[in-house]
Amino acid sequence: MPFIELSLRVRAEDEARAERALMDIGALSVTLLDADAETPNERAVLEPGVGETPLWPQITLVALFPGDAVPELVLHTLEAFDEGLDLSDAQFREVADQDWERAWMDQYEPLKFGARTWIVPWNMEAPAEAEGGVIVRLDPGLAFGSGTHPTTSLCLQWLDGLDLRGKAVLDYGCGSGILALAALKLGAARAVGVDNDPQALAASADNAQRNGVGERLAVYAPEDEPDARYPVVVANILASALDALAPRLADRVETGGLIALSGILQGQEQELLQRYRQWFEALEVATEGDWVRISGRRR
Numbered sequence: 001m002p003f004i005e006l007s008l009r010v011r012a013e014d015e016a017r018a019e020r021a022l023m024d025i026g027a028l029s030v031t032l033l034d035a036d037a038e039t040p041n042e043r044a045v046l047e048p049g050v051g052e053t054p055l056w057p058q059i060t061l062v063a064l065f066p067g068d069a070v071p072e073l074v075l076h077t078l079e080a081f082d083e084g085l086d087l088s089d090a091q092f093r094e095v096a097d098q099d100w101e102r103a104w105m106d107q108y109e110p111l112k113f114g115a116r117t118w119i120v121p122w123n124m125e126a127p128a129e130a131e132g133g134v135i136v137r138l139d140p141g142l143a144f145g146s147g148t149h150p151t152t153s154l155c156l157q158w159l160d161g162l163d164l165r166g167k168a169v170l171d172y173g174c175g176s177g178i179l180a181l182a183a184l185k186l187g188a189a190r191a192v193g194v195d196n197d198p199q200a201l202a203a204s205a206d207n208a209q210r211n212g213v214g215e216r217l218a219v220y221a222p223e224d225e226p227d228a229r230y231p232v233v234v235a236n237i238l239a240s241a242l243d244a245l246a247p248r249l250a251d252r253v254e255t256g257g258l259i260a261l262s263g264i265l266q267g268q269e270q271e272l273l274q275r276y277r278q279w280f281e282a283l284e285v286a287t288e289g290d291w292v293r294i295s296g297r298r299r
């Protein structure tokens with residue numbers, strides 16, 4: 001049966017209530033897209049309700065309804081449900097019955113980060129230019145981390161510039177596992193992925209198998225994470241989480257070890273620099289679009 005798809009642009013602060021209203025009036029699923037992405041390749045996609053908060057100022061909510069849903073009635077019900085929602089740019093279209101949640105992957109292309117790291121969708125050939133480079137084959141599934149978001153890109157570029165050979169790497173907030181897998185492909189001996197979303201842990205483990213490094217990646221929920229120290233730690237979460245997790249993340253980095261933090265919007269970095277300065281030196285800031293990466297060395 002075909003589905004009816006409703007696209008609705010909302011401000012980030014209205015996302016949660018709009019999503020709740022859509023689910024309450026019978027949406028089968030709701031997906032979030034970065035409304036300001038100019039090309040399909042920049043569109044990070046994210047399934048709400050799995051422990052993730054969107055990172056974009058304007059969000060397009062894409063809700064899927066059964067094929068017999070009547071668009072006018074859907075809008076009317078939504079309006080009655082939450083009078084405050086702006087429905088002026090609501091758009092409907094019919095979508096064919098397919099593996100809808102994954103349809104966006106069709107628009108996802110191989111991408112290069114730094115000097116040698118390539119992220120290639122699992123169902124595509126690596127391009128000729130990738131020969132001799134480091135190739136990570138990825139199926140983000142429903143987890144965040146396809147490489148299309150600037151925060152992921154900033155972290156991939158950072159990893160690409162390190163000599164990871166033989167090292168252990170912690171990827172805190174691993175999502176699809178993209179950063180841990182890149183680290184392994186770049187020569188890390190082993191990696192640990194931590195995420196509070198079970199779907200992310202499953203996606204990371206699947207992607208590790210897909211890349212032939214399943215034996216070298218261990219994934220954990222935060223409460224099960226081993227109390228260990230690593231020479232390299234990367235955490236692409238939100239600024240608020242980086243703030244709350246600061247003592248734990250600092251504790252995970254061995255003396256002289258390196259950390260990169262992202263998921264930080266421009267304007268939020270000063271507070272985090274201040275917070276992390278008590279444990280880290282040689283702090284550096286890099287930006288891509290509206291996003292910031294902080295890196296440093298553990299004292």
Ligand SMILES: C[S@@+](CC[C@H](N)C(=O)[O-])C[C@H]1O[C@@H](n2cnc3c(N)ncnc32)[C@H](O)[C@@H]1O
Nearest residue numbers: 051144145152173174175195196197200236237
């Ligand atoms: C922005 S995504 C990053 C995914 C991937 N590492 C990347 O760079 O694309 C953040 C991830 O952190 C996870 N996360 C958010 N808060 C967390 C927390 N307090 N503890 C562990 N994981 C968390 C989310 O579930 C999500 O998978």
